[in-house]
Amino acid sequence: MRQVIVIGGGAAGMMAAITAAEDKNNRVVLLERQQRLGRKLLSTGNGRCNLSNLNASPAHYHGEDAAFAVPVLKRLPPEAVLDFFRSLGLVTVTEPDGRVYPLSDSANSVLDVLRFTLEQRGVEVLCSCPVRELRRKGAGFQVLTDQALISADAVIVACGGAAGARLGGVSDGYKLLDALGHGRTRLYPALSPLLTAPDYPRALKGVRADGALRLMQGKRLLGQSAGDIQFTERGVSGPAAFDLSRAAALAEGELSLRMDFLRAWPGPQTEELLRARRAALPALEAGQLFTGMVHNRLGRMLVKYAGVDAARPLRELSQAELRRAAEAVKDFRLPVTGVEGFDSAQVTAGGVRTRDFDPETLESRRCPGLFACGELLDIDGDCGGYNLQWAWASGMVAGRLGR
DSSP states (O other): OEEEEEEOOSHHHHHHHHHHTTSTTEEEEEEOSSSSSOTTGGGGGGGTOOOEETTOOGGGEESTTGGGGHHHHHHSOHHHHHHHHHHTTOOEEEOTTSEEEETTSOHHHHHHHHHHHHHHTTOEEEOSOOEEEEEEETTEEEEEESSOEEEESEEEEOOOOSSOGGGTOOSHHHHHHHTTTOOBOOOEEESOOEEEOSHHHHHHTTOEEEEEEEEEETTEEEEEEEEEEEEOSSEEESHHHHHHHHHHHHOOSOEEEEEESOTTSOHHHHHHHHHHHHHHOTTSBGGGTTBTTBOHHHHHHHHHHTTOOTTSBGGGOOHHHHHHHHHHHHOEEEEEEEEOOTTTOSEEEOOBOGGGBOTTTOBBSSSTTEEEOGGGBSOEEOTTTHHHHHHHHHHHHHHTTTO
16 A cells, blocks of 8 residues: 655645545545645635636746646646546536636535545545655655654645735745755746735725736836726736736836726727717716716726816817827826735745656656645646646646656
C-alpha cells in the first residue's frame, strides 16, 4: 500500500486527493490548515462558483513560462473537467461567454459533491492540521504537523497562493518547496481591484456599469478588457478591472485607465445621440444629459468631468460642450496608482518555478515522488473561471502520480 499525502484542501488539493484515491493501492491523507475544506472555493464567483470556462485556451494563462500549462490543459480540457463533475451528480449551466456555474448558483453545491466523493473514496481528511515541515527521507518523505510526523511515499503540495489571506491564502507551500530546492518567482496580486486617484471613484462608490477599459502607460497600451465595472471608494473593481490588475501590478511608471461607457456606440454616433437628447428635451438640466444611458450618478459625474454646468438647460449647450460630454462618456480617464494587495486579490501572479517540474505529470525534476499543482505554481489565469479550470486540471494530473 502506497501512502500519499496531499497538502492543502482547496480546489486543486481536493481534486488531487480524489484522483489519487482512484487507485486502490493508494492510502490518501488530505491535510488542511483551516477548520474546513474549500473555504476559498466558497467565495469564487461571488459565491456562485464560476468553476470553469469553455474557452479555457492557453492564451488565457500567464507566468514566467505560460506554455508550461499547455500539456495539462490539453489532457484535461473544460469538457473533461465538466464530465468529471457530472459523474459526481453536479448539474451545471454555461453562460454565453463560456463561464460555467452550478445550476444551484451556489458554491456549496460544488464543495458538497467534492466532500462526498472524498469520503466515498476513503480519503482521510485532517483539518486544522497545518504542515510545518516537509523532509526527504530515503526514497520517501516525512511530513511534520502539529499533531504528528507522518511518513509518505508520495506527496502532492497544493497549498494555493498568497492571495485572499482572509480566506486562507498563505505562503506555506512556497516555504515547504523551497526547503526541497524549489525556488519561486516574484509574487504579485492578480484579479484585484485597481487603485486610482480618489476624486471621482469616491463619489461613484457602489455604482455599477458596463464598459470597455484600456490600461495605458503614457501612450502605450498595456491591456484592454470589457464587461462589468464597479466603482469603489479607492478605485475600480469588477471583472473588467480584474483582468487588467496583473498588468497594472507588474508595470512601472505613470498609468491611466481609460473607460468607455457606451462601447457599442462609436464617437460620432454618441455625439449625435446627445444632440438628439438636446433637441427632444431642450429644457432638461444638463446634469440629466446621460439619463437612460448610464447610471444616474455616473451620468452626472460625466457632465462634471466634461466641464459642463449641470444646472444649465440643454438648449444652452454649445456643440463644443456636447462634444466634450461625448468624449467624457467614451474616454473617461483616471490615473492608476496601483492595485489592492493580496488580501483583496483573488489570485497570485507568480509562484513556484515551473521549470523544475515535468509539465506532463507535474512531478518534481529535483525530488521524485513530489508533485505540485494549482495556484502554488507560477501559472495564473484571466478572470472568468480560468483559474479554477487550472486548479481542477492540474489537481487531476498531479493526483495521477505520474500515471
